[in-house]
Amino acid sequence: MTTIAYKGGVIAYDSQITSGNTITYDDYQKCHEVNGVKFFMSGKTCDYTALQDAYFGGAVTREVDASAIVADGDRLWCVGAGVQEGFWKSPIMLESIYAIGSGADHAITAMDMGANAYEAVQMAAKRDTGTGGTIRAVIINEGMADAKTNAPGVTA
Numbered sequence: 001m002t003t004i005a006y007k008g009g010v011i012a013y014d015s016q017i018t019s020g021n022t023i024t025y026d027d028y029q030k031c032h033e034v035n036g037v038k039f040f041m042s043g044k045t046c047d048y049t050a051l052q053d054a055y056f057g058g059a060v061t062r063e064v065d066a067s068a069i070v071a072d073g074d075r076l077w078c079v080g081a082g083v084q085e086g087f088w089k090s091p092i093m094l095e096s097i098y099a100i101g102s103g104a105d106h107a108i109t110a111m112d113m114g115a116n117a118y119e120a121v122q123m124a125a126k127r128d129t130g131t132g133g134t135i136r137a138v139i140i141n142e143g144m145a146d147a148k149t150n151a152p153g154v155t156a
Helices: 043-054 104-112 117-127
Strands: 003-007 010-013 017-019 022-025 031-034 037-043 066-074 075-082 086-093 097-101 134-139
Touching: 003 037, 003 066, 003 104, 003 117, 010 117, 031 043, 037 043, 043 066, 043 075, 043 086, 066 097, 075 097, 097 104, 104 117, 117 134
Parallel strands: none
Antiparallel strands: 003 010, 003 097, 010 134, 017 022, 031 037, 037 066, 066 075, 075 086
């Protein structure tokens, strides 16, 4: 599936796409910007557009097997959608740590032990078969950005 981690103003994510137990792509861009909003996507790639459309008010007409961490202005959200519950979004406190995807538990543990978001995704990739490929990080809040985040692929 994937691992997306947030800590200290930085979101890090992997780039691996799988189909069952097979890695089908190892350098997929899971950060999508739509109308100035950044979506860090997890789940089935075929459902990414449906979730993004729902964020902007589109109807949810089928099950959406995707979730995302969304950076919208100075706010962070975890979002998802489904036929029963419709579109939903839950706020993420900027001072907290947060992770979604199949490697989320590994990433949260790593961050609890002092890792930054980038390092947490690296550590999750060691144990989670759905996490791998190129790891990228985006600074979403310059004022909170972890001073330790000097990893390759970190962009503002």
